[in-house]
Amino acid sequence: MSFVVTKPGLQVTLQAAPRHGLRHMGVPASGPADPLSMALANRLVGNPPDACSLEIPFGMFSFAAQADAKIAMTGAPVTVRINGEAKPMHQTLSVRAGDAIELGSAEAGARVYLAVAGGFTGTTFLGSESTYLPAAFGGYEGRALKSGDVLAVSASDVDPGNLETPEHMRQVFSHGFALRCVPGPDESLIAGWDKKQDFVASRRADRTGIEVTGSWPRLQKTALRPSAPIFPGGLQLTPSGAAFILLQDAQTTGGYPHVLQVTHADHHLLGQIRPGDRIQFLKRTPEEAADDLREKVAFFRCWIPDLRL
Secondary structure (H helix, E strand, O other): OEEEEEEOOOOOEEEOOOOOOOHHHOOOOOOOOOHHHHHHHHHHOOOOOOOOEEEEEOEEEEEEEOOOEEEEEEEOOOOEEEOOEEEOOOEOEEEOOOOEEEEEEOOOOOEEEEEEOOOEOOEOEOOEOOOEHHHOEOEEOOEOOOOOOEEEEOOOOOOOOOOEOOHHHOOOOOOEEEEEEEEOOOHHHHOOOOOOOOEEEEEEEOOOEEEEEOOOOOOOHHHOOOOEEOOOOEEEEOOOOOEEEEOOOOOOEEOOOEEEEEOHHHHHHHOOOOOOOEEEEEEOOHHHHHHHHHHHHHHHHOOOOOOOO
16 A cells, blocks of 8 residues: 655644653654644544654645555644545545645644555654654655655554544644743843743744744853753753744754743644744743643543554
């Protein structure tokens, strides 16, 4: 079973389970920028939550089925058409050999996730099929998809039936994001940050991070730190007066001050921020952050029993 890419879109990649436990080797975890949306798509086709799927930034992607299959799309809302006929997101869809599937552009949110029953087959590197573009490994030859690429699919003996994501579990997309965060080790450099918030995502954004402009203070050279471990969700302040929120493909160490840390419960939201979106940071204690994560996972586990965020 396979699909042929007919319109490659922008930096479409295969993503799957992150490379857990490898950061000590200097290898980013990688994996989906929005793991919740990918898990929801996989649920609709009977896959494990982290089965290899397509991550499609901003939509505008099309491909053709070469065999019968079950597919599903979640994440940033786009128009979906199969042979020109509009189809819904968040629902199990049946395609037949020769069908043309086309995704329109996303007006809000940044990434669409497309899952197929059985999961796409990518190149496994260090235990994951996720694509890491900066080093060109994993996924489909370590690169973004191009027109004419043939995407293989693993066989599946699971019939998911015809499923639909419960309405109350679908993310509502807008151009504003409220992100819960705990203080980073260098939070003292931005005292009072929570009083005036005029933060906006700039056009400097990819899977390594998102530049956030606004009323950040200018750093003195003495504020720079020796290189230290850094993780996705970390917010680093730069001498330019901007800050970067790190995403899945970010470096594993850095010397810019680590001023805030987006809580694990809201990491999936980072994958849906697009240029121009406004961002508000909500202060949490570490104990509150742990409670937030437990509550969010429990909320979704009635639908995705083996979900991990």
